[in-house]
Structures are given as C-alpha cells and as structure tokens.
Amino acid sequence: MSAKAARLLLELFRMLDFHCKMCLNDLQFCTFMRFASDMSRHKIYQVFDMLDVDRSGEMDFDEFYLMTSILVAQKDGDEKQGSSSTIHAPSST
Template identity: 45%
Template sequence: MKVTSNFVKRLHLDPKYGLLNASSAQLVLEFFRLLDCKGTGGIDDIQFAAFLSTSTDLSKSQIYKIFDIFDLDRSGSCEFDEFYLLVCILVAINDNKAKHFLYRHWRTCFELLDEDGSKAVSREEFETLGFLFGFSRAAVKRIYDEFDVSGNQELDYNEFRLFVFAAIDAQEDLERRARSKALKKKHGKPRLLMARLTRSGAENSAAVI
C-alpha cells in the first residue's frame, strides 16, 4: 500500500511513544472535523472512502473492508479515536515503520485484526488486513506455519505476541543489511577508482621507462 496524501506525509510519529504528538493530533482533529461536515462526531463509509481513496492507492473493496474493521463499536461510523488510529498507521506506513508500530501497539493491533471478537486472529482475518502492516498473503502463510502452535489456523494473544517480536527482529535485520550494503556500495566506488588510478599510473610509468 502506498500513501499519497501530502497531509499524511507531513506527519511523523513520536519516536519514543510511536504516536502523534499533541500538535499533530490537533491537526488530525481539525482535519477530521472538516470531513465530518454534518457535525455528528463521526464520518460514514462514504466520507471514510473519500479520505482513503485520495490518501492511498487502495482499491474500493479494500477501503470498505478497512471501514468495517475500524468501525470498532459497530456504530456505522468512524469516530475520531478510530480515525486517529488509522492516521497513525498511515503515517507509520509512509515512514516505513509499520512493523515498528505493530510492535509498540501489538494489543491494539490484535484487537483491530480480530474482526469477529473471538480473542484470536484467524488466517483469513490476517490475510484481509495484513497489507496494512506490510505483509503479503505469502508472508501470512509463513507466519501461520511458524507461529500457529496449536495448529488451528488462528493466533491467540501469546502466539500473536511471539510473531510480532519475531517480525520486528526480522525487519531490523533487513534494515541493518540494507544499511551495510549501502555503505559498502558508497565506499566501494572510491576504492575501486583509486585502484584503477594506481594501476593506470603504474602502466604509464612502465611505458615511460
């Protein structure tokens, strides 16, 4: 999923708490009030879809599925607390910190993914919303093969927590490798150039002799 909203791109999560700071939260509240043109204290599925369709590259079906998930109290509308959580996730995705957000707020994310309130996240539920945190269907399959200890194709609290810790470790390992590769690439070129210059100088000296 790609974030396209300039408004969201200007926001960043507090590195200590993994949430928006007070001033950013106030901006989100003002934005929410603009969307809530009826002044009901919540936005319906059409207003919600209008926001996400102009803020992401999600399909219409994905957007309405997300609305159903974020309508936590099943009121038929998305209140500010729910909208704030959505914006935090979008900011985390834009900053490539979705898995870090999942790590810091795993209980909230568990309840979000647990669509039917069964106190467990089924494979189907994870496949439906896993893209919010950067997990493909293939990745979800590997997750359940590895962390579904009970073998019932569901992750309970403890299994989900183990998965989150492993996911963030894997993410940090990938980031370390990427940084290491970038450094090698950055410092490798000058060394290669110097080697070529040295070799060229030696050849020129030999030619003069």
Template identity: 40%
Template sequence: MRVKEGSFLWYLYLDKIYCLLSFRNVKALLEYFRLLDVHRKNTLNDVLFYHFLHYVTNLKSRQIRMVFDMLDWNAVGEIGFEEFYLLVCILLSHQNHLEEQFMYCHSRHVFRLLDINGEQRIGTTNFHMYRFLFNIKREQLREFFHNFNITGDHLNYKEFKIYTIFANDKAKEKQRMEREKVEKRKRLKSQLKKIVYQIGVCQRFLKSNLFNKHYE
C-alpha cells in the same frame, strides 16, 4: 499501500520511537477531521471515510471498505476520532517503514482491530485479510503462524505480543545491517578517493622529475 504525496497526511510527522503524532499534529488532525465531518456528528460515515482514504492513499475500493468495517467494530456505520487517529498512525507508520515498531508499541490496539469477532484470538483468515495495512508478506504470515501459534489455529494476545517483539527485533537488525552496508560503501568510496589522489600526486611528481632531468 502508500500515502499520496501532497495530501494532508504527507505533512504529518510520526515519532519513530513511539509511533504517535505530536500534540501539534494531533490538533491539526482534529481540525482536519472536523472539516471531513460535514454532518457535524463527530463521526465519519462509510461514504465520507471512503472519499478520505481514496484521496490520501492508493488503497483499492474493496480494501477501503474492509478497513472501515475493521474500525467500525460495533457496527454502527460510523467511526469517531479515536479510530480515525489510530488509522492515520497506521498509514504513517507504513509510509515511514515503521510497521513492526508500530505493532510492537501498540500491540493491544492492533490485536483488538484484527480480532474482528471479539473472540480474544486472531485466525489466519483475518490476519491475511488485513496484512496489507502492516506490509506483511505471505511467507512472513506463514512463518508467523508456524513459529508462534502455540494454542491451535488461532493466536491469543500473548502469542501475538511475542510475535511483535520478534518482528521488531528482526526489523531493527535488518536496518542495522543496511546502515553498516551504507557505512562500508562510504568508507570504500573515501579510500578510493584517497588512492586516486595519491596516484595523481605520484604522476605529477614523476612528470616533474622527468621534466627537470630533460633540461639538466
């Protein structure tokens, strides 16, 4: 899943620590929501929602319908601005590779979204259906339920919260290792430049000495 370049969401900034929009961005998003709300009901129905996501993302039709059903938890056929705002933050966190950070910061909201049946627990089926929103791979999902599923075939909120902490720490460690690799490459490149420069100086020095000896 990705946000299409040039779309409205492409120009919104998501805070990398709290995974929320700034006040200015929220105001801009609210105006955008009002433009989409052609029926002036302060909500978006499934048709308006479909065209919005189809325009700003590369999600498939089936996935868009799934997301709408997930947000429309009370089955009224519409979603309000709060659900719309939450979805935009999810999309931007995915775009900026902050999925684990978002799940950690907003674990309660994510849990409620995935708890479609309102049973205060998440099963493997629901998690598998919506893993594309948070860029969770199949093997990660299997590891998730194997390591954190303590109470049975479903996860309660405490287990899910523990997972978000673990996943966020793991993601940060991966980012740290990647930064170290980049810094190491930069140091090696700098050292290589110094060596090349020193070789060049030595070559010029030798040529100068040979030239002087030749004309002595």
C-alpha cells in the same frame, strides 16, 4: 504522534465531518481515503469495517486517529525501506 499533529488531525476530521456529528460514515471515509491513498474502494471498505471497532457503521475520531496512526507508521516504514508509499499528501494549492 505529536500534540500539534493530533490537533491538525482533529481539524481535518472536523472538516470531513460536514454533518457535524463527530463521526464519519463509510462514504465520507471512502472519499477521504481515495484521495489520501492508493487503496482500492474494496480495500478501503474492508479497512473501515476493521477499524469500526464499536460496529456503529460510523468512524468516530478515536477510530480515525487509530487508522491515521497505522497509515503514518506504514508510510514511515516504507520510507525507511525505500519502498513507495501508499499515502499521498494533500496538495497545498
């Protein structure tokens, strides 16, 4: 991921972190993922639990960065294979 993309990702993370705690709880993460992917709520919570490596019940930026990197790699792989993507780009309206 480029430095510019990482900065944009940090900006997105800060917008999602409306409690200004530099972490997202499961509800904030689920809300974002329901918008950004076609995963079921159950699957999103499984992903949250898997990526909450420190078991804090919250996702810090490093964990969010890891999740985003995995999703981008999956999307890139799907596009190379001609498959449909599970990530949706936010609209710019």
